Amino acid sequence: MKKKGKIGKKKKISKLGSKLKNHTQRDIFFVLLVVALFFLGLNLLKVQGLLIPEQDTGYVHGNVVNLEEMPTEHKIAQMVIVAGLRENYYPWRNLQIGGIHLYALPTNHIYSNTIIDFQYGQRIPFFVTADHEGCVTPFIHTGNFTSVSEIDTIGKAYAKGFNDGSYLKKLGFNLNFAPVVDLEDEIWKCRAFPGDAQKIAELAQAYVLGLQTQGIIATIKHYPGKTLEVKDPHKFIVSAEIENDDVLPYDYLLDKGDVGAVMVSHVISSGAVDSEGVPAVVSRKILDEIKREYKGLIISDEIHMLGLKNFYGSLDAMYIGVFEAGNDIILNFDRDPYEVYRMIRVVAAAVEKGEISERQIDTSVTKVLIAKGFVVE
Amino acid sequence: MVPPKIWLAINISLGIVIMFLVLSLAGVTFPTVGQAKYLLDPDEPQFGVGGIEGLQPGGNLNRFCLEARMQGSCYKQAGDFDWVCGEKIRYWMNNKAYYYCIQQRFW
Numbered sequence: 001m002k003k004k005g006k007i008g009k010k011k012k013i014s015k016l017g018s019k020l021k022n023h024t025q026r027d028i029f030f031v032l033l034v035v036a037l038f039f040l041g042l043n044l045l046k047v048q049g050l051l052i053p054e055q056d057t058g059y060v061h062g063n064v065v066n067l068e069e070m071p072t073e074h075k076i077a078q079m080v081i082v083a084g085l086r087e088n089y090y091p092w093r094n095l096q097i098g099g100i101h102l103y104a105l106p107t108n109h110i111y112s113n114t115i116i117d118f119q120y121g122q123r124i125p126f127f128v129t130a131d132h133e134g135c136v137t138p139f140i141h142t143g144n145f146t147s148v149s150e151i152d153t154i155g156k157a158y159a160k161g162f163n164d165g166s167y168l169k170k171l172g173f174n175l176n177f178a179p180v181v182d183l184e185d186e187i188w189k190c191r192a193f194p195g196d197a198q199k200i201a202e203l204a205q206a207y208v209l210g211l212q213t214q215g216i217i218a219t220i221k222h223y224p225g226k227t228l229e230v231k232d233p234h235k236f237i238v239s240a241e242i243e244n245d246d247v248l249p250y251d252y253l254l255d256k257g258d259v260g261a262v263m264v265s266h267v268i269s270s271g272a273v274d275s276e277g278v279p280a281v282v283s284r285k286i287l288d289e290i291k292r293e294y295k296g297l298i299i300s301d302e303i304h305m306l307g308l309k310n311f312y313g314s315l316d317a318m319y320i321g322v323f324e325a326g327n328d329i330i331l332n333f334d335r336d337p338y339e340v341y342r343m344i345r346v347v348a349a350a351v352e353k354g355e356i357s358e359r360q361i362d363t364s365v366t367k368v369l370i371a372k373g374f375v376v377e
Numbered sequence: 378m379v380p381p382k383i384w385l386a387i388n389i390s391l392g393i394v395i396m397f398l399v400l401s402l403a404g405v406t407f408p409t410v411g412q413a414k415y416l417l418d419p420d421e422p423q424f425g426v427g428g429i430e431g432l433q434p435g436g437n438l439n440r441f442c443l444e445a446r447m448q449g450s451c452y453k454q455a456g457d458f459d460w461v462c463g464e465k466i467r468y469w470m471n472n473k474a475y476y477y478c479i480q481q482r483f484w
Contacts, residue, residue: 336482
């Protein structure tokens with residue numbers, strides 16, 4: 001009887017123990033669940049860019065920007081053009097980003113609405129950019145455009161520039177990453193003007209004038225040439241031997257000085273334009289040479305194309321490299337707004353440490369703000 | 378009634394999830410499914426664009442990926458290429474090229 005009692009007690013104790021264990025485990029589960037949901041929420045906020053602190057734009061007085069009052073982070077942000085994805089509407093506006101690049105959208109109405117939404121109430125408006133290059137255009141769903149390869153007279157080139165500009169202006173764009181002045185487009189066969197280097201230069205000049213008559217800034221690309229050639233797909237760092245003819249259209253257009261911007265590519269160039277073993281876009285030598293004659297905007301090609309990242313090995317080094325080289329505008333189409341914010345802080349820290357000249361940043365942001373119609377004090 | 382062992386397994390799993398969430402919040406990036414698929418795929422990347430002179434080789438894969446991304450939407454399809462981006466303008470690629478593209482920060 002006593003034995004039975006003892007066994008019964010033991011059973012009861014072990015049942016109670018297991019019940020307690022279950023209770024404890026269940027309690028731990030609920031605590032962990034709450035913690036997991038908390039961190040999940042924080043991650044979601046981060047992805048949406050909602051953890052980025054609210055930015056103050058007190059340095060903008062009407063159409064006057066006081067550069068001394070403008071924080072370094074905002075100066076850097078103004079030098080960046082990002083992908084204008086609607087999901088990043090809040091962080092891009094909050095960060096005072098310089099511009100948004102729009103991808104293909106189904107209708108003109110959606111283009112206009114997207115642009116209005118982004119620009120509404122923004123104290124320094126965005127550059128709104130597109131790749132309206134000719135045959136390959138994000139507007140193929142919404143309009144018919146002549147291929148650049150079919151443009152063979154100055155008159156046609158001017159008219160095309162004028163029509164493209166008028167179309168872009170109606171939608172709310174103000175900066176076009178065109179015309180291509182590389183001598184050949186081996187991929188699409190229709191983005192480069194026909195003829196020899198001199199003819200291409202003259203046609204491009206006429207296109208630029210037509211486009212800019214409509215208030216759309218033109219961008220000649222991709223300096224120093226040979227970027228639309230078919231390469232070995234396994235080579236992620238691209239190099240090219242640049243001949244005098246390749247660079248002739250750029251020299252011609254930059255010398256004339258009418259074109260608002262020039263885009264520099266990631267190609268490692270040798271020959272007529274020598275980037276000395278580094279991608280052209282981060283070659284201080286090349287950018288200084290351009291700046292000597294030309295006062296317009298210098299725009300980097302998109303920095304996440306791996307040719308550039310592989311060259312540096314780390315994102316931070318690449319971020320500092322493209323700013324340090326002297327580009328006025330950096331294309332960074334990263335989807336993650338927090339990473340773009342991090343880039344801005346990394347570059348701002350480099351400016352504080354003196355790795356990047358503050359004067360150079362001031363010069364670039366002044367160019368950007370003047371191009372947007374501001375007076376800079 | 379859930380046995381204690383199951384509770385323990387659930388709690389350990391939740392703990393691991395929390396650890397990943399904290400690391401992700403701190404900016405640590407993890408290999409993605411796209412990266413794994415790209416590494417495991419033995420094929421060569423193949424890609425091309427439907428230009429005015431028919432299908433053309435796509436040039437440099439990095440630029441190709443960016444341009445394909447700009448077309449808005451990509452979808453899987455049957456045929457010589459596994460994926461196509463764009464409706465009127467076509468960017469074609471096989472799985473290897475697609476998995477390379479989706480690893481890019483702009484994708």
